Amino acid sequence: MVTGAELIAxxxxxxxxxxxxFPFFGSEKRGPPVEAYCRIDEKPIEIHEEISEPDIVIVSDPSILGAVDVCRGMKENGIVIVNSPKKPEELGLRAKYVFTVDATTVALKHFKKMILNTVMLGAFCKVTGIVGIDSMKRAINESFTGKMSDAVTQANILAVQEVYGLVPAPGSGGAGSNGMTAVKMPVQTGKKAGQKKGASE
Structure with a gap:
């Protein structure tokens, strides 16, 4: 989910x-990152460290739910957004606000493979309202142009827009008590949910 965090920023x-x-590599600092973090604020951000008390958690790979406590340290009004066809109440997550969207189906439609990093950002925009969908599509376009084919860039934009439309919730905010929003993204662990070069980073 490193690209997802960068696109939100x-x-x-x-x-x-x-x-x-930025990514977080864990205590061993070897191998792929285990989480990605993003902070957003109206004023300059003076800290650069692991997010232990997130306002928002985005879970692209639902298979980690049984192995990772995605709600650990979450603030009282925390939001969890999960890639899942299930209803939020079926997941049994101890967060005040839980939203689900079947991003896998959308990814398979647009990419023919499970590339979820950018797809979930449509749900993030819709649920939180922290950044607008047009700004997110602009971020994808500027980040991917020259690195990916035009077709892949447009597929990512269309996928994000589709997921945005699937989430019924209006913007719910998500800023912490100090005005800063802290977003944590557990990195996908399963091979099927891993990133494929040439479609999205």
Whole structure:
């Protein structure tokens, strides 16, 4: 989910907000990152460290739910957005707000494979309202142009827009008590949910 965090930060920047995004590699600092973080604020961000008390958690790979406590440290009004065809109440997550969207079906439709990093960002925009969908699509376009084919870039934009339309919830906010929004993204672990070069990073 490193690209997802970077895209959120870039989209926030387009709206005049301060932001940062970075991966977290765990205590061993070897191998792929285990989480990705993003902070957004109206004022300059002076910290750069692991997010232990997130306002929002985005779960692209639902298979981690049984192995990882995605709600650990979550703030009182925390939001969890999960890629799942199930209803939120079926997941049994101890968060005040839980939203689900079947991003896998959308990804298979647009990419013919399970590439979920960017797809879930449509749900993030719809649920939180922290960044607008147009800013997110601009971030995808500017990040992917020159690195991916035009067809792949447009597929990512269309997938994000479709997921945005599937989520019925209006913007629910998500900023912490200090005005900063902290987003945590557990990185996908399953091979089927892994990223494929040439479609999305």
């Amino acid at each position: 870039l989209a926030a920047g387009f709206e005049g907000k301060h932001s940062q995004a």
